[in-house]
Amino acid sequence: MSRSRPTPPASLSPAARPSRRAVVGGGLVLGITGLLSACAGGQVAGPDVRLTGPPQQGGRLRVGFVGGGASDTLDGAVATNLGDIARAINMYDTLFHFDDDYTLQPMLATEMTPNDDASVWTVTLRDGVKFCDGREFTADDVVASVERIIDPDDPKSGAASLAHLESVTALDRLTVELRLNASDTSLIEVFAQYSLIMVPADFDVENPVGTGPFMLDSFTPAQSTVLKANPHYWGAEGPYLDEIALLNFNDTDALINALLSSQVDAVAQIPSALADVIAADTRMRILDSETGMWLPFTMRVDVEPFDDERVRQAFRLAADREGMVEQVLSGHGRVGNDMFAPFDPAYPDFPQRTQDIEEAKRLLAEAGYPDGIDVELVTAPIQAGVVEAAQVYAEQAAAAGIRVSINRMDLTAYWGDYLNYPFSQSFWYTRNFLPQANSSMLPDSPFNETHFDDEEFIDLVRRARAETDDAARGQLIEQAQRIMYERGGNIIWGFADQLDAYQAYVGGLKENATGVPLSGFQLHRVWMGDLA
Known part of the structure; x- marks a missing residue:
């Protein structure tokens, strides 16, 4: 459950021309442009810098975003704001997911097959998956997760999409059967939504356990979340990072200032009016994804x-x-x-x-x-x-x-x-x-x-x-x-395109069609590199 572009100085954009776009957000651009120049020693443009070498292991990524509040949650099944979503995607997994091209791909499940009228679906799970506490992920956990989502006394965000679910049954250790009271050919897409997280039967939101690439280290609502690498992660890639810090900011001014002053390594959702200005700083990169x-x-x-x-x-x-x-x-x-x-x-x-x-x-x-x-x-x-x-x-x-x-x-x-x-x-x-x-x-x-x-x-x-x-x-x-x-x-x-910005030494980010910031918040692919 992205701006009016003010006219930047001629030195930054020779083709820029005055327009009423300068009305909205103009003060922000002027202020950020001044800081950008100061951070670059008075020179916005300069020799380009390039990331060198293959993905490197280790390091800490600091991610900034605007939003969050007292209602921030560690429960990915009720994720709403950016911080909730980032926590959900990195701490938990779903049965399927959409890749960078918005094509459906297996995740915790390797296959999900319907009967002739799509009223009964059989899910085959990936073998060898473990939770971050070392326990094995099995069909019983899928049953518990689905029942938790559709709990009539405490329904989660995905409950409405599963209102026609009649029963969920573990047929064996790695096989689950879903029976519906109405046919649904799109059920597999439901289980690719980031809120349809799979958790153990004894899931406790105060001490969350998931199969995602990262696990909880600390959490302060409306302020910060620190995640550390899951030593039991099942995926073929990553996590490369030792730790991720998800940092809340009250407004866009503070967010962009933090990026330009190197207090954060990447920021989610920059104002489109600032994309060209930020890109003029050779320390920075813009991630522009059609979504x-x-x-x-x-x-x-x-x-x-x-x-x-x-x-x-x-x-x-x-x-x-x-x-x-x-x-x-x-x-x-x-x-x-x-x-x-x-x-x-x-x-x-x-x-x-x-x-x-x-x-x-x-x-x-x-x-x-x-x-x-x-x-x-x-x-x-x-x-x-x-x-x-x-x-x-x-x-x-x-x-x-x-x-x-x-x-x-x-x-x-x-x-x-x-x-x-x-x-x-x-x-x-x-x-x-x-x-x-x-x-x-x-x-x-x-x-x-x-x-x-x-x-x-x-x-x-x-x-x-x-x-x-x-x-x-x-x-x-x-x-x-x-x-x-x-x-x-x-x-x-x-x-809207998804526009993010990051320091040039951050590797692994790529265009992503889902609309979720910073490559769909799949931060297990991200690494910290050296610059040439």
Whole structure:
């Protein structure tokens, strides 16, 4: 459950030209540019530095990110913020995972095979896997993990995706059977989500045990987490590092300052407005990954004024999507079309929605708002680019008579009630259509931010999950996506690249399509090297 680009100094960007992009975040860039120059001895550019040699064993990686609070958790099954997700991916494993190209790959399971109608799945586990305390990982642990996730008294984030699970049974030491009360061809993708962690039957969140490449050393909510290498790690690669320090920062200014002053080795989610400026420092590297990450505006379809489909359409038509990608993401992204899951093979090619101010005005007048409409947009710095997107949309929508007042909240307050705001924002990493719909578009979804409850949509999702023929399933998904396109509660204006930054001596980071920062937080592949 990423910015307006100010114009950098001519010495950094000869092609830069003045524009209203300088309005959002301009102070941050000027301040960081000054620090960058100071850290480089007054010279931003200089001889390039290169990482030399093969991966090296040992060392400590310090990773910085914005966010976190008193609700930070060591339980990967309820991960929400960046720190939670980083802990989940590095301390625990799932049965499957998506690789850097967003292709499904085995993890703790080597195979997951359905029967003819995908109502019974047989999971074959990897032999020789151990938990960080040295105990063997077996089918009994899978049963315990799944039962923990779907516990009706304390359901975890993945529970809604497993609502149709009838039974989970260990057939032998390395074989598990999953029986469903409804067919589901996408079940294997559910078990590739980072929240579907596998843990021992006696799992204790105060003393967590997992099979991941790292294990807990210390944890202070809202401040820091220290992980150390798991001596029993089963994977073929890594971990190369002895230790990882995950460090929380209160704001982006502090985060970038920490990077440029070498207090951290890598940072997750830099403002796109700063990518070129940071890259000008030869000590730094930018990791720019094309992803399916989306930063929607969410309209609750069950409350005024968004219970009127015409209002929702008007709000979508007020957005200049190309302008938002340019201003908010500094071009580091792609235009969206009010549908998610662009990496899904069934993603449809509908006519691209563009800004249409006159039609937006007409629809508002038809819905009873001939003089325009006043709305509050609740936002917070939950992801790079979210607050900036709010500011840009408010400017764009004003032309259609949509008068947006922005209520910027701090992170703790925002997450405390975020499912109840009539007009707000969210973010999602790359997912295919069916897992995403399960998480956010159904009445029983854990994160139904728009309170969407469309009978036709629900039926199409149910039928798509049960359809074993790829082509037929794709047609059902296309129909469901059209409902979202025409009457959904999301304004999906674009798909953001994931932008991270790191010191040049950090090796092993690569482009990753999942949308999760720093190569999907797969830090077991990262190593500290020497520079030439």
